[in-house]
Amino acid sequence: MNEPLTADVPAADKNAVIELPVIELRGVRKSFGGLEVLKGVDLTVTRGEVVVIIGPSGGGKSTLLRCVNLLEPITAGKVFLEGRDLTEPGVDLNEVRRQIGMVFQQFNLFPHLTALDNLTLAPRRLLRTPRTEAEQAARELLDRVGLADKAGSHPGQLSGGQQQRVAIARALMMAPHVMLFDEVTSALDPELVSEVLDVMRDLARSGMTMLCVTHEMGFARELGDRLVFVDGGVIAEQGRPADVLDEPSGERTRQFLRKVLR
Amino acid sequence: MPAWAGPVTRYVAEGLLTTVTLAAVSVVVSVLLGTALGALLTLPSRPVRIVVRAHVEIWRGLPIIVTLFFIFFVLPVIGLGFGTFVAAAIGLCLWGSANVAEIVRGAVQSVPRGQADAAAALGFPWPGRMRHVIFPQAARRVLPPLVGLVVNLVQQTSLAAVIGLLDVLQASQRSIERLTLSSGETHAVPILGSVLAVFFVICLPLTILSRRLERRLH
Numbered sequence: 001m002n003e004p005l006t007a008d009v010p011a012a013d014k015n016a017v018i019e020l021p022v023i024e025l026r027g028v029r030k031s032f033g034g035l036e037v038l039k040g041v042d043l044t045v046t047r048g049e050v051v052v053i054i055g056p057s058g059g060g061k062s063t064l065l066r067c068v069n070l071l072e073p074i075t076a077g078k079v080f081l082e083g084r085d086l087t088e089p090g091v092d093l094n095e096v097r098r099q100i101g102m103v104f105q106q107f108n109l110f111p112h113l114t115a116l117d118n119l120t121l122a123p124r125r126l127l128r129t130p131r132t133e134a135e136q137a138a139r140e141l142l143d144r145v146g147l148a149d150k151a152g153s154h155p156g157q158l159s160g161g162q163q164q165r166v167a168i169a170r171a172l173m174m175a176p177h178v179m180l181f182d183e184v185t186s187a188l189d190p191e192l193v194s195e196v197l198d199v200m201r202d203l204a205r206s207g208m209t210m211l212c213v214t215h216e217m218g219f220a221r222e223l224g225d226r227l228v229f230v231d232g233g234v235i236a237e238q239g240r241p242a243d244v245l246d247e248p249s250g251e252r253t254r255q256f257l258r259k260v261l262r
Numbered sequence: 263m264p265a266w267a268g269p270v271t272r273y274v275a276e277g278l279l280t281t282v283t284l285a286a287v288s289v290v291v292s293v294l295l296g297t298a299l300g301a302l303l304t305l306p307s308r309p310v311r312i313v314v315r316a317h318v319e320i321w322r323g324l325p326i327i328v329t330l331f332f333i334f335f336v337l338p339v340i341g342l343g344f345g346t347f348v349a350a351a352i353g354l355c356l357w358g359s360a361n362v363a364e365i366v367r368g369a370v371q372s373v374p375r376g377q378a379d380a381a382a383a384l385g386f387p388w389p390g391r392m393r394h395v396i397f398p399q400a401a402r403r404v405l406p407p408l409v410g411l412v413v414n415l416v417q418q419t420s421l422a423a424v425i426g427l428l429d430v431l432q433a434s435q436r437s438i439e440r441l442t443l444s445s446g447e448t449h450a451v452p453i454l455g456s457v458l459a460v461f462f463v464i465c466l467p468l469t470i471l472s473r474r475l476e477r478r479l480h
């Protein structure tokens with residue numbers, strides 16, 4: 001797991017399929033001024049895997065996610081996307097970020113654009129997709145998240161759950177290789193949580209690689225391939241969700257779960 | 263109509279034309295230059311920001327009248343002499359553009375950070391984030407304070423009288439003095455009353471527009 005991964009397939013293994021991890025973090029550290037928020041994080045996410053991140057507030061979960069697409073420049077360590085070192089000088093991060101979808105707690109839809117235009121903006125401007133083609137793809141995705149009738153609505157006219165589903169669809173427009181979710185249901189009224197989780201369940205079942213920060217333990221247990229407990233800037237514990245949730249090995253994990261699960 | 267009304271009106275009207283021209287030049291240059299400066303203030307480059315910030319703070323911080331005196335009386339000492347109109351226009355544009363810059367910067371920075379994050383996460387480089395996501399949202403927030411500033415700028419043009427520009431105020435004042443000398447009567451009330459009315463007529467619609475825009479935003 002800690003061996004360096006390269007794209008070259010050794011001659012002897014010519015026929016072996018070496019599947020590079022979609023995301024690999026190696027010794028990632030991140031400081032804000034004097035405050036070290038990530039203190040050396042190693043994490044590998046393979047294709048189709050759903051990794052759920054839990055942990056106490058302020059433990060660095062959001063920061064960790066934002067380091068994956070380098071929305072936060074990291075202080076030390078390396079980030080790989082499908083074997084490519086993103087921390088190398090000369091890497092075009094804007095090009096890289098197209099392949100990493102991200103959904104935020106606060107939705108962050110563009111309020112001056114309709115739902116449809118929120119979806120088509122990036123493909124039209126960045127990929128030069130013709131309008132009709134982009135709009136057709138957008139309508140299909142809106143339909144997939146159950147919002148076919150909201151294409152012409154502005155974010156202000158949509159409920160939180162609807163906005164978040166538009167946000168997921170917007171990220172999917174770029175056909176990302178991996179999706180990052182940062183507490184995407186935390187800002188929602190309880191009765192709206194399930195409509196967003198339904199979309200995420202669909203996505204997970206369709207084989208999308210996902211890295212999700214969430215407090216939804218039910219979701220973690222049902223769909224997570226792996227549960228990662230982040231505390232104090234490090235991965236304090238990880239394993240199969242059922243194992244971690246039912247028999248946490250660390251004292252901090254136990255304490256945290258006792259509080260969350262009550 | 264008294265006999266003096268005709269010539270005085272013509273004289274003051276010429277002054278009014280100068281005032282309107284000065285106001286128009288100052289508003290146009292201030293908005294264009296100020297928007298550019300304001301955009302520079304939001305650049306990621308720190309040295310650029312520091313230089314522009316210093317420029318903005320100086321011309322925003324000085325009373326306009328001090329700036330006008332400086333341009334008109336001090337610069338000629340180093341060989342940079344300007345006529346009254348150009349000197350007044352330069353002073354007002356420096357003050358106006360510095361204030362517009364501050365309004366533009368404030369509007370850009372009032373767009374929540376999550377908007378730039380979302381655009382960046384989609385793969386937009388910095389100029390694209392600004393152009394497609396931040397500026398369209400900032401533009402709406404810019405309008406009400408910008409119209410307010412335009413009103414202010416129109417009002418401040420009357421300061422040009424102190425360096426001797428024959429604007430509407432100066433023309434009225436000279437008319438009053440001449441009439442007082444020749445006829446012994448002061449006609450300050452009707453003449454200055456008209457000046458007051460003129461400023462009112464120019465500025466009131468703008469003030470109302472600013473209110474409207476502000477209400478529509480909330």
Ligand SMILES: Nc1ncnc2c1ncn2[C@@H]1O[C@H](COP(=O)(O)OP(=O)(O)OP(=O)(O)O)[C@@H](O)[C@H]1O
Nearest residue numbers: 032035037055056057058059060061062063064183
């Ligand atoms: N831009 C920033 N500047 C300074 N400090 C920051 C910044 N972003 C995060 N921090 C700090 O980093 C620490 C970790 O923050 P982070 O948001 O990653 O935690 P989190 O685990 O996501 O918490 P929560 O569950 O509340 O979302 C906190 O102490 C926070 O104050």
Ligand SMILES: [Mg+2]
Nearest residue numbers: 061062063183
């Ligand atoms: Mg967080």
